[in-house]
Amino acid sequence: MEKLVRQMLVKMGENPEREGLVKTPERVARSWKEITGGAQQDPGEMVRGALFQAEGQEMVIVNDIDFYSVCEHHLLPFFGKAHVAYIPNGKIVGLSKIARVVEAYARRLQVQERMTAQVANCLMENLNPLGVAVTLHAQHLCMMMRGIQKQNSYAVTSEMLGCFKNDPKTRAEFLTLIREKPWS
Ligand SMILES: [Zn+2]
Structure with a gap:
């Protein structure tokens, strides 16, 4: 190189x-x-290695996970925040592992849509919850530095699986919770 x-x-x-x-x-x-080091990591293994038994079926949500990735079309960064939620089905995963999974999928050549789906599918397959929701808000330097130079626009992508896809109330609760900023 x-x-x-x-x-x-x-x-x-x-x-x-x-x-x-x-x-x-x-x-x-x-x-x-x-x-691009995330391509050598196994995010599924990160999840499987940190599972714990749990009874509850209340939504677990990790908000505002910072991530930095690279757009595969321009090799320029896109970066922002990930919001990840799931509803347990007998098991929970260590919260820090959710951020590690986001990072592992961010650290490779990506498109935001695929990264969103990969994070959601990884949790769905390895944690086996009732549902997973992932939303990414990101700014793309390929939009901000070149071409039309849209400085303040950002892209939002979502992937809803299981009960987040099928139950409008669960989805609405997630969308409300990711808007809340308890410290502001
Ligand atoms: Zn791009």
Whole structure:
């Protein structure tokens, strides 16, 4: 990758030997390894490794999980907040694992719609709850820095599975809870 980044700098009309750029190929290669490192992780295993028995069937919700991903169409970042909810069916998962699952799917070349569905399906398959809801709010640098330069627009994607899909009351409760900001 370092060789390719060097070539890219030349194509941009830059001199890759100048002081600020000499180590850039190395830095870029290292940061892309981290940014796309989620592809080597197994989010399903993260969930299966942190399951606990639980009786309740009340909604569990983790709001405002920060994530950073990369749009596969432009190789530019998109980033924002994920809101994830599920209704247990005998098992719960450690809350921090939900954020880890979001991160694992964010750290790869993505489109927001697919990432939303992947997080939801991963929880549905490995936690086996009554339902899962995932909503992502994200700003895309490919929209903000180039083209039409829509500075303040953001994209919202949702995936509703199980009872969130079938029961309008459950879905409405989720949508209300992700709007609440208890600390503000
Ligand atoms: Zn894009």
